[in-house]
Amino acid sequence: EKMLKDNKDKIAEGDRSKIEKAVADVKEALKGGDAAAIKSASEKLNEAWQAVSAELYKAAAAQAQAQKGQGGPAGGQPGGEAKAEEKKKDEGVIDAEVVDEKK
Numbered sequence: 028e029k030m031l032k033d034n035k036d037k038i039a040e041g042d043r044s045k046i047e048k049a050v051a052d053v054k055e056a057l058k059g060g061d062a063a064a065i066k067s068a069s070e071k072l073n074e075a076w077q078a079v080s081a082e083l084y085k086a087a088a089a090q091a092q093a094q095k096g097q098g099g100p101a102g103g104q105p106g107g108e109a110k111a112e113e114k115k116k117d118e119g120v121i122d123a124e125v126v127d128e129k130k
Contacts, residue, residue, distance in 0.1 A: 030076070034083060042079045049075045 031038070031046055038046075049072035056068040 045075045
Protein backbone atom coordinates (compact mmCIF):
# COMPACT_ATOMS: atom_id res chain seq x y z
CA GLU A 28 0.00 0.00 0.00
CA LYS A 29 2.86 2.37 0.80
CA MET A 30 4.52 1.71 -2.57
CA LEU A 31 1.22 2.35 -4.28
CA LYS A 32 0.75 5.61 -2.41
CA ASP A 33 4.34 6.73 -3.05
CA ASN A 34 4.10 6.05 -6.80
CA LYS A 35 0.47 7.06 -7.26
CA ASP A 36 1.23 9.68 -9.92
CA LYS A 37 3.44 7.27 -11.90
CA ILE A 38 0.97 4.38 -12.13
CA ALA A 39 -1.82 4.27 -14.69
CA GLU A 40 -5.35 4.33 -13.27
CA GLY A 41 -6.17 0.85 -14.55
CA ASP A 42 -3.05 -0.66 -13.01
CA ARG A 43 -3.64 1.21 -9.77
CA SER A 44 -7.18 -0.15 -9.49
CA LYS A 45 -5.92 -3.71 -10.13
CA ILE A 46 -3.40 -3.38 -7.31
CA GLU A 47 -5.94 -1.80 -4.96
CA LYS A 48 -8.36 -4.67 -5.64
CA ALA A 49 -5.59 -7.22 -5.06
CA VAL A 50 -4.69 -5.54 -1.75
CA ALA A 51 -8.34 -5.63 -0.70
CA ASP A 52 -8.52 -9.32 -1.66
CA VAL A 53 -5.46 -10.09 0.48
CA LYS A 54 -6.98 -8.26 3.44
CA GLU A 55 -10.22 -10.23 3.05
CA ALA A 56 -8.32 -13.50 2.79
CA LEU A 57 -6.40 -12.64 5.95
CA LYS A 58 -9.68 -12.08 7.80
CA GLY A 59 -10.89 -15.52 6.74
CA GLY A 60 -7.73 -17.29 7.82
CA ASP A 61 -7.78 -19.81 4.94
CA ALA A 62 -4.13 -20.43 4.03
CA ALA A 63 -4.90 -21.36 0.42
CA ALA A 64 -6.99 -18.22 -0.10
CA ILE A 65 -4.29 -16.05 1.47
CA LYS A 66 -1.61 -17.60 -0.73
CA SER A 67 -3.72 -17.21 -3.86
CA ALA A 68 -4.57 -13.59 -3.10
CA SER A 69 -0.93 -12.81 -2.26
CA GLU A 70 0.26 -14.34 -5.52
CA LYS A 71 -2.26 -12.27 -7.49
CA LEU A 72 -1.07 -9.13 -5.70
CA ASN A 73 2.55 -9.98 -6.45
CA GLU A 74 1.78 -10.58 -10.12
CA ALA A 75 -0.07 -7.27 -10.41
CA TRP A 76 2.67 -5.37 -8.62
CA GLN A 77 5.45 -7.00 -10.67
CA ALA A 78 3.81 -5.89 -13.90
CA VAL A 79 3.51 -2.33 -12.63
CA SER A 80 7.05 -2.38 -11.23
CA ALA A 81 8.39 -3.40 -14.63
CA GLU A 82 6.60 -0.44 -16.22
CA LEU A 83 7.95 1.94 -13.55
CA TYR A 84 11.45 0.60 -14.12
CA LYS A 85 11.17 1.03 -17.90
CA ALA A 86 9.92 4.59 -17.47
CA ALA A 87 12.76 5.44 -15.08
CA ALA A 88 15.33 3.92 -17.45
CA ALA A 89 13.90 5.87 -20.39
CA GLN A 90 13.98 9.08 -18.36
CA ALA A 91 17.59 8.44 -17.32
CA GLN A 92 18.56 7.73 -20.92
CA ALA A 93 16.87 10.93 -22.09
CA GLN A 94 18.67 12.92 -19.42
CA LYS A 95 22.02 11.45 -20.45
CA GLY A 96 21.37 12.87 -23.88
CA GLN A 97 20.69 16.28 -22.33
CA GLY A 98 23.98 16.43 -20.48
CA GLY A 99 23.41 14.56 -17.23
CA PRO A 100 21.87 15.88 -14.01
CA ALA A 101 21.94 19.48 -15.21
CA GLY A 102 19.63 18.45 -18.04
CA GLY A 103 16.49 18.78 -15.94
CA GLN A 104 16.64 15.94 -13.46
CA PRO A 105 14.45 16.55 -10.41
CA GLY A 106 16.37 17.33 -7.23
CA GLY A 107 15.18 14.33 -5.24
CA GLU A 108 16.47 11.88 -7.81
CA ALA A 109 19.76 13.75 -8.17
CA LYS A 110 20.35 13.54 -4.43
CA ALA A 111 19.57 9.83 -4.45
CA GLU A 112 22.06 9.25 -7.28
CA GLU A 113 24.73 11.27 -5.47
CA LYS A 114 24.16 9.21 -2.34
CA LYS A 115 24.54 5.99 -4.31
CA LYS A 116 27.81 7.23 -5.82
CA ASP A 117 29.14 8.32 -2.44
CA GLU A 118 28.33 5.06 -0.69
CA GLY A 119 31.35 2.81 -0.93
CA VAL A 120 30.75 -0.85 -0.34
CA ILE A 121 33.35 -2.29 1.95
CA ASP A 122 33.90 -6.02 1.91
CA ALA A 123 35.10 -6.84 5.40
CA GLU A 124 35.10 -9.70 7.86
CA VAL A 125 34.44 -9.23 11.55
CA VAL A 126 36.83 -11.20 13.72
CA ASP A 127 35.95 -11.86 17.34
CA GLU A 128 39.34 -11.95 19.06
CA LYS A 129 37.85 -13.12 22.37
CA LYS A 130 37.41 -16.69 21.11
